[in-house]
Amino acid sequence: MNNKTTTIEIDLDVYQAIVNYSNYINEPANDVLKRLLSLQNEMHPLQKENQKTETGGLMVKGVFLKSGLKLRKYYKGKLLEAAVRDGYIEYNNKKYTSPSAAAVNAANRSVNGWKFWEYYDENNNKWKLLDTLQNK
Numbered sequence: 001m002n003n004k005t006t007t008i009e010i011d012l013d014v015y016q017a018i019v020n021y022s023n024y025i026n027e028p029a030n031d032v033l034k035r036l037l038s039l040q041n042e043m044h045p046l047q048k049e050n051q052k053t054e055t056g057g058l059m060v061k062g063v064f065l066k067s068g069l070k071l072r073k074y075y076k077g078k079l080l081e082a083a084v085r086d087g088y089i090e091y092n093n094k095k096y097t098s099p100s101a102a103a104v105n106a107a108n109r110s111v112n113g114w115k116f117w118e119y120y121d122e123n124n125n126k127w128k129l130l131d132t133l134q135n136k
Contacts, residue, residue, distance in 0.1 A: 015110075016104055019104045020094075020101050021036060022100070056084075056087060057087070058097070060097075060099065062134075063133050065089070065133075067087075068084065068085070069083065069084040069119055069120070070082075070119065070120040071084075071089065071091075071099070071118065071119055072117070072118050072120075073103075073106065073116055080106045082102050082117065089102045099114055099117050099130055100112055100114070102117070103116035113130070114130050114133075114134060115131050
């Protein structure tokens with residue numbers, strides 16, 4: 001394996017595209033590009049974890065997001081809405097494999113999707129920060 005690296009400059013839209021293609025939160029850009037360019041055969045352990053499930057939900061970083069889970073964010077005076085469907089987070093007619101990938105697209109900047117999105121807790125009939133699911 002060649003461990004030599006170099007630094008490159010990329011535009012913000014290229015960076016956002018890399019984040020959108022990420023399979024899990026904080027997947028290194030180098031890993032995303034290797035996968036997209038078919039330069040890597042092995043699946044990263046976290047990539048295996050963020051996969052579609054038979055029930056249509058999505059497992060992300062050890063947290064199961066059930067199909068139909070509603071997400072929202074009030075951002076810059078607008079209500080942004082997303083939902084978990086068919087093993088993805090759908091936002092603005094696009095599919096994402098992590099809350100952060102969807103949040104980066106929504107905010108048009110780098111953000112932590114777990115702290116960005118709220119989810120609707122049907123048990124309590126309240127909106128809660130998605131991050132609270134990681135602490136259960």
